[in-house]
């Protein structure tokens with residue numbers, strides 16, 4: 001019974017596919033999974049938008065949407081209808097083909113990333129040996145879509161937004177990769193299913209998730225920072241900084257194309273949270289061994305929604321960074337920490353079991369963090385701002 | 392330590408998030424269309440034209456001096472002067488606007504028109520539910536739509552309106568006093584003139600004072616009389632143009 005609940009989607013898929021001739025079955029199975037993913041995540045997107053608007057409202061002591069349906073739950077549907085009925089405007093001097101393609105490319109590449117995410121036991125669309133590599137290849141293509149949008153719009157704000165986006169995404173792509181490399185080093189595999197399996201062990205009822213190791217914890221924090229920047233979420237939402245760039249790279253988009261950008265942004269958030277969950281939070285494994293009977297996919301999606309909630313929380317808290325702060329932070333702080341983390345992961349691997357590796361690895365990371373943080377803070381001058389005027 | 396501020400901030404927002412569920416007084420939002428809060432007195436959005444008395448056309452304070460039209464930064468006021476005059480609320484003959492339009496889709500609520508108007512004729516309204524299905528015509532208000540009574544002004548901005556009324560009363564008193572002084576001077580002159588030139592007998596001199604005041608009464612009416620021919624057609628004219 002428990003087995004059945006855990007594998008319900010897999011069994012359902014097999015059952016549905018079994019009606020087809022044997023030759024068609026593999027293709028049909030994949031297509032079915034694709035359809036499910038393509039329907040499920042936009043539904044989750046609607047829920048996340050509602051959560052975000054409600055959550056931000058509560059953080060600011062407001063109620064948030066509460067008119068459409070109970071607790072405003074139907075708000076996403078109303079928004080969807082609105083964006084469908086809006087006029088789709090293409091600027092006269094825009095490059096129409098690229099302008100049209102940009103949101104499509106964005107959404108498609110973001111969806112591709114979901115293919116390799118294990119969303120439950122045996123629930124992965126394409127179990128590739130180099131799944132992580134594939135994921136990052138797809139993740140990097142979203143930058144292309146963003147730049148296509150900014151460039152084809154023929155609008156200075158769009159272009160500025162796109163330039164910022166590309167600069168930011170490329171800088172943080174490095175951090176994202178390097179923080180994941182530690183996981184690959186320890187697991188010895190690029191396959192995301194193997195990475196989850198490696199974390200799905202328990203001692204004293206507690207899981208062996210990578211976040212509970214010194215290098216994993218540091219790696220997770222850096223991964224989270226990079227993921228926020230990758231998905232252009234606040235406080236790294238410079239590419240679409242409303243206060244300075246209208247809406248950044250999607251300034252010239254309206255109607256459903258704008259909705260696609262919006263969707264793409266949230267899907268990217270889901271997929272990057274999903275990857276973070278897989279890499280550091282044990283993917284679909286249960287947080288305690290005695291909770292192992294709960295279906296694995298419930299754990300995956302709970303962890304995913306929890307990460308989304310943290311994204312929303314951060315958005316409600318932090319002000320936007322300046323471009324130079326953003327770049328300095330990536331290259332001067334997070335990147336060195338990442339490199340150090342690789343070293344620490346190596347140490348962890350070769351120091352064998354036992355407590356010394358815990359002490360040594362934690363000490364190195366904490367000292368580096370405190371030391372670098374102190375160095376960074378020392379150069380900052382807080383207090384009254386002084387202005388310089390042109391003579 | 393680095394990152395401390397972020398944690399503090401996260402704690403603060405978490406407190407607000409949780410607090411908004413437990414204590415209702417944190418939530419300052421009102422459910423607008425059903426629930427309303429009275430606007431604060433200094434609220435302003437778009438200008439309106441003040442009129443005294445009952446009839447908006449007769450009581451309109453605006454004398455079409457076009458100062459506001461010239462000063463309005465986005466140039467959203469359009470005024471056409473009348474060619475005739477009509478008595479204003481004080482009974483003085485004045486020209487008036489036969490057309491006074493404000494395009495509130497352009498107006499930026501800067502209140503400059505109010506500041507520059509020397510006649511206290513234009514003031515800021517607090518009406519904000521102005522949505523319309525016609526975004527061009529529906530937002531171009533003509534003088535009839537713009538006219539609101541002084542009572543309305545008192546209702547929305549009591550303090551300011553009281554000040555304006557006091558100022559207007561003061562001005563009226565002053566101009567009345569001036570008029571009186573002028574008439575008194577004229578009377579004295581009139582009294583002196585017959586006395587010196589005709590060298591009339593003393594009973595005639597005592598008679599001269601009422602005569603002079605009668606003459607004054609004549610002159611007081613005279614300005615009215617001068618224009619009397621025109622105002623008769625004035626309002627009708629205005630009506631046909633409106």
Ligand code: SF4
Pocket residue numbers: 437438462463464465466467468493497498499500501502503504505
């Ligand atoms: S408030 Fe400002 S913008 Fe509006 S009509 Fe008056 S002067 Fe013009």
Ligand code: SF4
Pocket residue numbers: 452453454455456457458459460470507508509510511512513
């Ligand atoms: S509203 Fe005032 S400033 Fe404007 S035309 Fe009338 S009297 Fe002159």
